Structures are given as C-alpha cells and as structure tokens.
Amino acid sequence: MNNNILLEVKELKKYFPIQKGFLRKVVGYVRAVDKVSLYIKEGETLGLVGESGCGKTTTGRAILRAIEPTEGEILFNADGNLIDIAKLNKDELKHIRRYMQMIFQDPYSSLNPRMTVKDIIGEPLLVNGIARGKELEERVGELMKAVGLRPEYMIRYPHAFSGGQRQRIGIARALALNPKLVVCDEPVSALDVSIQAQTLNLLQDLQEEFHLTYLFISHDLGVVEHISDRVAVMYVGKLVEMAETEELFKNPKHPYTEALLAAVPKPDPKYRETRKLLFGEVADPSNPPSGCYFHPRCPYAKDICKEEYPPLVNIGRNGEDHFAACHFADKLSLVGIE
Numbered sequence: 001m002n003n004n005i006l007l008e009v010k011e012l013k014k015y016f017p018i019q020k021g022f023l024r025k026v027v028g029y030v031r032a033v034d035k036v037s038l039y040i041k042e043g044e045t046l047g048l049v050g051e052s053g054c055g056k057t058t059t060g061r062a063i064l065r066a067i068e069p070t071e072g073e074i075l076f077n078a079d080g081n082l083i084d085i086a087k088l089n090k091d092e093l094k095h096i097r098r099y100m101q102m103i104f105q106d107p108y109s110s111l112n113p114r115m116t117v118k119d120i121i122g123e124p125l126l127v128n129g130i131a132r133g134k135e136l137e138e139r140v141g142e143l144m145k146a147v148g149l150r151p152e153y154m155i156r157y158p159h160a161f162s163g164g165q166r167q168r169i170g171i172a173r174a175l176a177l178n179p180k181l182v183v184c185d186e187p188v189s190a191l192d193v194s195i196q197a198q199t200l201n202l203l204q205d206l207q208e209e210f211h212l213t214y215l216f217i218s219h220d221l222g223v224v225e226h227i228s229d230r231v232a233v234m235y236v237g238k239l240v241e242m243a244e245t246e247e248l249f250k251n252p253k254h255p256y257t258e259a260l261l262a263a264v265p266k267p268d269p270k271y272r273e274t275r276k277l278l279f280g281e282v283a284d285p286s287n288p289p290s291g292c293y294f295h296p297r298c299p300y301a302k303d304i305c306k307e308e309y310p311p312l313v314n315i316g317r318n319g320e321d322h323f324a325a326c327h328f329a330d331k332l333s334l335v336g337i338e
Helices: 056-063 090-099 117-127 133-146 151-155 163-175 193-210 221-227 245-250 255-262 303-307
Strands: 005-020 025-041 045-049 071-078 081-084 100-103 181-185 213-217 230-235 238-244 322-324
Touching: 005 056, 005 213, 025 056, 025 213, 045 056, 045 221, 056 100, 056 181, 056 213, 071 090, 090 100, 100 163, 117 133, 117 151, 117 163, 133 151, 133 163, 163 193, 193 213, 193 221, 213 221, 221 245, 230 245, 230 255, 238 245, 238 255
Parallel strands: 025 238, 045 213, 045 230, 100 181, 181 213
Antiparallel strands: 005 025, 005 071, 071 081, 230 238, 238 322
C-alpha cells in the first residue's frame, strides 16, 4: 500500500439474503456491492457515481462498518498503522471511528429533533471523553463558526433552521473528532440549487483547512465534476470505471460512463444534438445477467460480453491510472464532455 493512500478497498462484497416462507429460508442474495476495489489518496476527493440503486451508499456504509460487509478488505492508514477495518472487533472499531465520519443525505432526518445543536455537535466529543462542560461548549462554538453558523444558535433545536443550515450542523458534527476520512452521502441532493453551491464550496474550504479526505457519493455528475479529483463509476454493485475527473469526462472508456455523460444537460439554449439514449432496464442485482451486467443495454456488446465478465484493468497511459471493466475499453472510441 502506497504511503499517500489513506484508504484501499479490495474485493468488497455486501450481499443481502432473500428469505421466503414461514421458516425464512434463504433462497438467494441481492448483490448490492460485488467485488468492489478502489483507493483514495490522502487529501483528495473520490467521487462515486451511478444510477439510484447501484450500491453507492451501501459501499460507503460498508467501508465505515455502519453495515457489516460480507467479504473483502478495507485497509485504512491510521497514523502510519495499516488497519483492516473489516476485521476489527467492537472495541477496536470504536477507537478507529474517530478517524472516519459520515455526512448524511437528508438534513431533516439525520438530526435528532429532541436535541439542541450543542448536544448534536457535542455528542461525539462527550461519548469519546474528549471534552465536557465549558470546554465542550467552546469546541462546539468553534465548529459552528467553521461551518458558517453563529455560536449563539447552539441552544436552538433543528426545527429552527433551514435545510442548508441543518446540513451545516451535520457537517460540524462530522468534523467534531478531527477525522481523516469523511464519507459524504449525497450531501447536497436534498438542498436547493443555490444552497448546493454554497455547501460544496464550504466542503472544499473545510477540506483544505482540516486536511480532510472525501469519498463523495452522488448521482449528479455536475456536482461530482466540480468537487472531485478522481471519479469511480458503479453499475449494479460493480465498479466499471475509475480515473482522474478530467480524463474520465473527456475520454470515457466504458459504454455506461458514456451513457451517463450523454445524459448531463448542457446550459445552452442553442445546443441541439441527438442524445445517445440508453434503452432497457437496470439489471436485477439478485439475478444479474451472465457475462457483463451491462451487455443487455450496451450498443457495442459482442458475444464475449454475454459470456464473460470483464475484469477491471488499468488501461491508462503515461503512468496515469485509468481503470475500466470492458472487453473493448482500449478499442472503443467513446464520446465524453469537453
């Protein structure tokens, strides 16, 4: 593992059992996350994109052990000590959680309506025995200032704040323990467009100030392009492409990535172009097709695509990483966004 890599995930799986009958017999599995391998360098933002239901959020939660992974390695560099999070027991996991936090999608349901802002942001400090009393109050005030909220608001309850302000409270709570890695689970999708831009800029400022590393989960490619250093694309629980943001948007190597980019609206009323529409339905993760999961919808599919799943291989040039899981990744000439 490279010294500047903070997190490396190897062959991560999360299968949910399908149970039927009075005895709840397991008759199959939903392959929500299926052999996902990725890495995140210290200080960078990795965007994780894909259609709804592709396994993005499940991947983020499995990395944090918010849900238990079925298989795989989750290697985390904690102050020079390489730790496999997937193998930690409950006590060991509690210690490592200080280094890894999450910002949730819905700012309305992620905050306890019965707790004040001071209690919400200060709870991690209290639980971990870091601060209490006046020291805790001062730390909460500092965190509120950092996210653009007035410290005197700490006695208020969540209902007194707008959606954007509530998300700032959630961000302050995530930063309370000075984490190294923050998983951002669609943190702006529930906000107005004008508030989205403010929140994204805040996340970038905080990343620089607190030396944070982000796993940024989103379905909005415009948002991902703005904030991410690299982008990973998922389809039906599988990672199909991963590359530097500019490279992936200009030079996609997987047909599914090309289809996602074609769906991005262009802010030009004079723009007229026939889009490459993606036909067919998303594959069922409990009963995926043989071979490449994308082949029933792929306009470039050949016989081998129906029979054999393509491995995720590095086809990058000039020493740059560009991973793609397509039999014809180095032969196809796909259209990106300039």
